[in-house]
Amino acid sequence: MLRLLLVPLALVCVLQQALAGQFTPPTNLANVIITGGTIAGANASNALISTRAGGDSSTLANRIGAWCDPVEDYGADPTGTTDSSAAINSCLAAGLQTKLPAGTFLVSSESLAFGAGSSMDCDPAAEIESAGSLALLDVTGSDASIVGCNFLKTSGSAILGAVSSDHFSWNGGSSNGFAGLFFTTTGAYAGVVQNTRQINSTGTAITEQNGAYDIQTLNNEFENNTGFGVLMTAGAHDNLSQGDWTLGNRIELVGISYTGFNNKIIGDSAAYTGDNCFSLSGSNNTITGSHAVDCAFTGISIAGDLDTASGNFALDNGQAHNPASSFYNAANTNNYSGIEINAGVGGTGDNNTVVGNTVDDDQATPTQSYAGNIAAGYANWAAATVYAAGAYVSSGGYIYMTTAGGTSGAAPGPTGTATPQTDGTVSWTYINTSPWLSAEPAGNTFGPNTLYRYKVQQFIDQTTNHANLKILGSSFGEFVSPGTTPAASTVDAGFQQKAPSWSSGISVVFGNIYYNPAGENRYEVINAGGSSTVSPTFTTGEQTLTDGVEWLWIGSGNLQPVENITGAAVSLQGPLGLVSSNQPGQTPEVFSSANSPAGIVTASPGSLYLQTNGGEGTTLYLKDSGTGTSGWDAIPPPYLIGTTGGIGGSALAAGACTSGTVAISGATTGMSVIATPITYPGDGIWWEGYISAAGTATVKVCASVSATPIASAYNARVIQ
Numbered sequence: 001m002l003r004l005l006l007v008p009l010a011l012v013c014v015l016q017q018a019l020a021g022q023f024t025p026p027t028n029l030a031n032v033i034i035t036g037g038t039i040a041g042a043n044a045s046n047a048l049i050s051t052r053a054g055g056d057s058s059t060l061a062n063r064i065g066a067w068c069d070p071v072e073d074y075g076a077d078p079t080g081t082t083d084s085s086a087a088i089n090s091c092l093a094a095g096l097q098t099k100l101p102a103g104t105f106l107v108s109s110e111s112l113a114f115g116a117g118s119s120m121d122c123d124p125a126a127e128i129e130s131a132g133s134l135a136l137l138d139v140t141g142s143d144a145s146i147v148g149c150n151f152l153k154t155s156g157s158a159i160l161g162a163v164s165s166d167h168f169s170w171n172g173g174s175s176n177g178f179a180g181l182f183f184t185t186t187g188a189y190a191g192v193v194q195n196t197r198q199i200n201s202t203g204t205a206i207t208e209q210n211g212a213y214d215i216q217t218l219n220n221e222f223e224n225n226t227g228f229g230v231l232m233t234a235g236a237h238d239n240l241s242q243g244d245w246t247l248g249n250r251i252e253l254v255g256i257s258y259t260g261f262n263n264k265i266i267g268d269s270a271a272y273t274g275d276n277c278f279s280l281s282g283s284n285n286t287i288t289g290s291h292a293v294d295c296a297f298t299g300i301s302i303a304g305d306l307d308t309a310s311g312n313f314a315l316d317n318g319q320a321h322n323p324a325s326s327f328y329n330a331a332n333t334n335n336y337s338g339i340e341i342n343a344g345v346g347g348t349g350d351n352n353t354v355v356g357n358t359v360d361d362d363q364a365t366p367t368q369s370y371a372g373n374i375a376a377g378y379a380n381w382a383a384a385t386v387y388a389a390g391a392y393v394s395s396g397g398y399i400y401m402t403t404a405g406g407t408s409g410a411a412p413g414p415t416g417t418a419t420p421q422t423d424g425t426v427s428w429t430y431i432n433t434s435p436w437l438s439a440e441p442a443g444n445t446f447g448p449n450t451l452y453r454y455k456v457q458q459f460i461d462q463t464t465n466h467a468n469l470k471i472l473g474s475s476f477g478e479f480v481s482p483g484t485t486p487a488a489s490t491v492d493a494g495f496q497q498k499a500p501s502w503s504s505g506i507s508v509v510f511g512n513i514y515y516n517p518a519g520e521n522r523y524e525v526i527n528a529g530g531s532s533t534v535s536p537t538f539t540t541g542e543q544t545l546t547d548g549v550e551w552l553w554i555g556s557g558n559l560q561p562v563e564n565i566t567g568a569a570v571s572l573q574g575p576l577g578l579v580s581s582n583q584p585g586q587t588p589e590v591f592s593s594a595n596s597p598a599g600i601v602t603a604s605p606g607s608l609y610l611q612t613n614g615g616e617g618t619t620l621y622l623k624d625s626g627t628g629t630s631g632w633d634a635i636p637p638p639y640l641i642g643t644t645g646g647i648g649g650s651a652l653a654a655g656a657c658t659s660g661t662v663a664i665s666g667a668t669t670g671m672s673v674i675a676t677p678i679t680y681p682g683d684g685i686w687w688e689g690y691i692s693a694a695g696t697a698t699v700k701v702c703a704s705v706s707a708t709p710i711a712s713a714y715n716a717r718v719i720q
Contacts, residue, residue, distance in 0.1 A: 067121075068096040071103070078103025080129055085110040092118045100126045100149065107136060111161070114168075116141030122149035122173065129154050136178065137161025139168050146170040153177030157202055163188045171195055179203040180227070183236075186211035186680060186710065194218035201225035209234040211680030211710075219243040226250050232282070233257035235680030242266040251275035256282045258304065258346030258432055261676065265290055274327060276301045277317065280309075281347035283676060287312060292338070296320045296327035299368075300339045302354065303347035305435060314338035314359045318367035318455070335369035335456065341444050341468075343377035344392065346399065348434040349441035360452035362526075371451035372459040374468055377440030381413040387426050397437025397672075400428040417688055433674055435719050442467040452524070453552075469620075508532045508549060523551040597621050598632045605631070640664050640718040644699050648681055649711030652703035659700040664718055667691050672719040675699045679712035689716045 068091035070076035076087035084105040091098040092113060102125035111134060112120075118141060122128075127150045130136045135158055136151060142165050150173050151160060160178035167190045168183075174197040175181065183191055189212065198205035198220060204227030208215045213236065222229030222244065229249050230241050237260065245268060246253045253270035256263050260282035269291040270277035277292035281303040292299030292314040299314030318336035319325040338359030343349030359371040378394035387393070389405040393414075400414045406425030414421045419430040436442040440463040451458050461468055502514040508529040515522050519537045526542060527550035534545040536553075544550040590608045596618070597609040607623040609632065614620075617636045625631035642662035652658065673689030681687070684705045692698040697716040701709050 066097065067099045068094050069099055069101060070105075071101055076100075076105060078105065080104030080106045080127075082106065083108045085112070088120075089113055092120065097121060099123075100128075102126055104129060106130075108132060108134065111135050111138040114139040114141055114144035114146075116165075117143050119145040119147070120149060121147040124148060126150065127152055130156075130158060130178075132156040133158050135159050135161050137163075137181070139163040139165055141165050143167045144169075146173065148172040150174045151176065151178065159203075163191060166190050168192075169194075173197075174199065175205070176200050177202070181206050183208045183212035183215050184210055186213070186682065188212040188215070190214045192216045192218065193220060195220065197221045197223075198225060198229065199223045201227065204228040204231045207231045207233065208236040208239050210683065211235040211237070213238045213680075215239045217241045217244055220245075222246045222249050222253060224248060224250060228255040229253045231255050231257070232260040232263045234259050235677075236260045237262045237680065239263045240266065241268055243268065245269040246271065246273060248272045249274070252279050253277060255279045256285050256304070258282055260285065264288075269293075270295060272319075277314075279345075280304050280307045281345050283307070286310070291315075292317060294319055294325075296325075297334075298336045298338070298340045298373075299359070300357075301342060302340065302352050303342050303344045303349050305348045305350045305352065307352045309339060309352075309354045310356045312339070312357045314357065314368075316361050316363050316367065318369060321367040321455075322363070322365075335373070336367070337370040337373035338368050338451075338454075339371075339449070340373045340375055341441050341446065342373075342375035343394075343399075343434070343439065343441050344375075346392065346401065346431045348399065348432055348436075349375075349377055349444070350435050350438070351443040352441075353445045354449065355445065355447060356449065358450040358452075361454055366453055366455040368454055369456040370458070370460050371454045372446055372449060374441050374444060374446060374461040374463060376462045376464075377438070380439050381408065383408055383411050383413065384424075392431070394434070394439030397434040397439070398430065399432040399434065401431050403427045403429050433672065435674055435717060436467065437672065437719060438465070438467070440464065444468040502532065502535070504533050504535070506532050521553060523553055526550050526552045596632070596634075597623075597629075599629045601632070602627070602629050640666055642697060642716050642718075643678075644697075644714045644716060646711040646713055647699060647701050648685075648709035651708045652706070654703060654705050657700050657702035658709075659698055660714070661692065661696050661698050662716055663695055664697050664716065665695055667697055667718045668694050673697050673699075674717040674719070676715045676717070677712045678714065679710055681709035681712055682707060685709045687714065689714070691718065 070084060070087040070091045071078055074087035074090045076084035078101065085107045088098065089110060089112060098120040100120060100122040102123045105128050107128055107130050114137065129152045131154045133156050137160060139161060144165065153176065157179055160175050160181045162182045162184050164184050164187055166187060169192045172195045177200045180201050180203045193206060205222050205225045206217055217230050223246060228251055229244060229246055232239050241254045244253060252273060252275055253268060254265050258281040261284050263285045265278060265287040267289045271293040273295045275296055276298045277295040277300060278287055278290065279301045280287060283304055284306045285304060286308045287300060289311045292312065293316060295317045296319050299317040300309055300312060302309060317338060319327045320329050320332045322328055339354055339357055341349055341352055341354065361368040378392055378399065381393040381395040385408045387402045387405055387408060389402050391402045393400055395413050396415060398416065403420060404427045408426050409424030413423050414428040417430045421428045442465065446468065500514055502516045508514060508525045513522055513524045516536055518535055521539060523536045529549060532547055532549045534547045536545060536551045539553055542550060542552040596611060601609060603623045604627055605623055605625055609621040611619050611621065618634050620635045621632045622635055623631050624633055642664040644660040644662040647658060647660040669691045671691050673691060675687050675689035677687065681701060684707045685701060685703055687699060687701045689697055689699045697718060699714040699716055703709065
């Protein structure tokens with residue numbers, strides 16, 4: 001605090017000379033206090049000045065006008081006995097960096113208000129405590145920042161705070177006991193929360209919602225939060241969770257709801273969560289390079305559309321089935337997987353890609369029922385059925401959720417995209433539309449992945465139509481065209497590619513599987529490997545032999561069935577290699593090269609060809625007839641796509657609409673259209689797409705209340 005003191009002119013001259021380095025001032029001038037004005041010729045980098053009762057000395061360049069101490073400048077109480085809200089806010093409002101010293105500071109009467117450029121840097125021994133229902137932080141200005149601050153909720157259920165502005169940053173420190181930090185609007189963009197510890201939240205620790213975008217959570221720890229560590233929902237898009245981790249969150253480390261899109265999870269680590277490790281239910285989201293280990297349910301669950309999981313590692317999930325785990329529930333009979341594609345919680349489960357992942361279960365008694373799984377999806381709506389509040393159903397490929405439970409009425413039940421709809425005593429809210437108009441997952445690509453040990457089956461497709469491409473291990477399984485069901489088709493429990501033969505002196509590598517002809521058994525190397533000179537012959541468990549190689553017995557024989565299609569046990573031999581059959585005359589193969597196979601590649605019916613330089617509709621080919629070079633048919637994508645120009649930006653009255661169009665070759669009236677905004681248009685705005693003429697899709701954007709939709713282009717996906 002700069003205090004008022006009348007100083008004689010002669011003394012000021014002495015000070016000018018002293019600060020300019022012209023002579024050394026007398027020592028009795030050390031505590032002179034100067035108020036207002038300037039000192040001509042002063043050398044600010046060398047001059048020392050004390051402005052604190054405690055004698056705190058800093059150079060003029062670092063001290064004057066640079067920061068504010070709520071204790072010294074405004075009387076904040078560092079003992080936590082009296083409220084310090086006003087004192088801290090006075091510093092924040094002064095436009096200076098607020099430096100909070102060591103101590104306990106009670107904030108109870110008003111939220112800490114961060115305006116444009118407000119910043120607070122806390123001593124590691126400082127703690128800000130809050131009680132009651134007051135939100136602790138209110139961030140409304142751009143470029144606000146927090147460094148190293150620890151926030152503790154001593155009672156009540158208040159949120160940590162709301163961020164409604166751009167470029168907010170919080171680096172270091174912790175939050176304990178609050179109901180979460182919320183990035184609340186489209187105005188909350190380009191924010192960063194990093195290197196913090198988020199624990200004991202009564203809800204989700206960090207929520208990105210209502211169109212918040214470009215939010216990054218980096219290298220944060222999340223423990224014992226009732227909700228997610230990070231939740232991206234309500235139109236949140238283009239956000240990033242990277243390096244975040246947990247050793248015990250109550251549910252997922254990261255969750256993306258069916259309304260979140262274009263978000264990324266990179267290099268996260270989730271272990272011992274009380275639900276799935278990760279869940280993705282929105283569109284065009286990715287999870288890469290992450291670890292999902294020892295979670296109660298599934299490691300990585302994908303229920304969205306056009307989502308991608310690649311390069312991840314899932315191990316020993318399904319701990320709800322482990323009697324030694326705190327998650328054990330003897331009444332739980334659900335099957336859990338390392339990685340699963342499903343249609344649920346509002347997502348469609350369609351057109352996702354799961355590739356390059358590794359899944360294993362190395363427990364003595366495995367708990368992951370399946371290494372990989374494509375689940376059955378939604379239940380179809382049924383008449384005269386009791387539905388609880390929050391239940392999901394599919395009706396004609398449209399997905400609905402009950403807003404109030406009750407008993408459904410007569411057919412046809414809910415239809416179309418109107419919301420709400422009354423059906424008997426049930427009120428339904430329209431949620432989403434499957435691109436395939438299906439209640440179950442379709443159009444997904446699973447593999448190639450490395451799938452090891454499991455409890456029930458290595459991989460299973462539980463859908464009835466099997467309209468998914470399954471590329472297992474490093475090889476191809478069955479491909480079934482959308483909407484068709486192979487006769488008497490079942491998915492066998494096993495998948496193993498042909499393993500190389502073991503011989504004395506062979507160099508073996510961790511994770512690889514070898515076949516020993518001497519005993520006709522297969523074994524996996526489960527240590528560092530090396531030169532193998534001792535023949536493995538045991539037929540159960542694992543053993544370390546005298547040459548130092550540790551082996552796990554996998555099974556007998558060297559060829560395993562992948563799919564059982566009308567009695568033909570199909571076995572795969574090597575990546576993109578020959579696919580053989582036990583039915584004479586049937587030898588389908590898998591090929592990969594540039595250009596179309598038509599008129600070039602000779603193959604039998606059932607063969608597949610991947611065109612490495614193909615485009616939309618010219619990448620995957622199926623040989624459906626003949627034994628020569630003819631009969632190759634390109635498999636079209638399940639939908640056509642186009643992007644409109646900007647729609648919106650002008651005020652709309654309640655019930656009014658605006659629209660835009662996009663040319664989509666091949667689209668015809670009667671086809672369904674799924675429209676998705678590039679930028680969330682705002683609350684109270686809804687949109688839909690339709691084919692208005694051959695080759696033209698129209699996207700209509702409407703206001704439920706008087707509002708101005710944010711201008712955005714829209715992706716229009718046309719379902720063929």
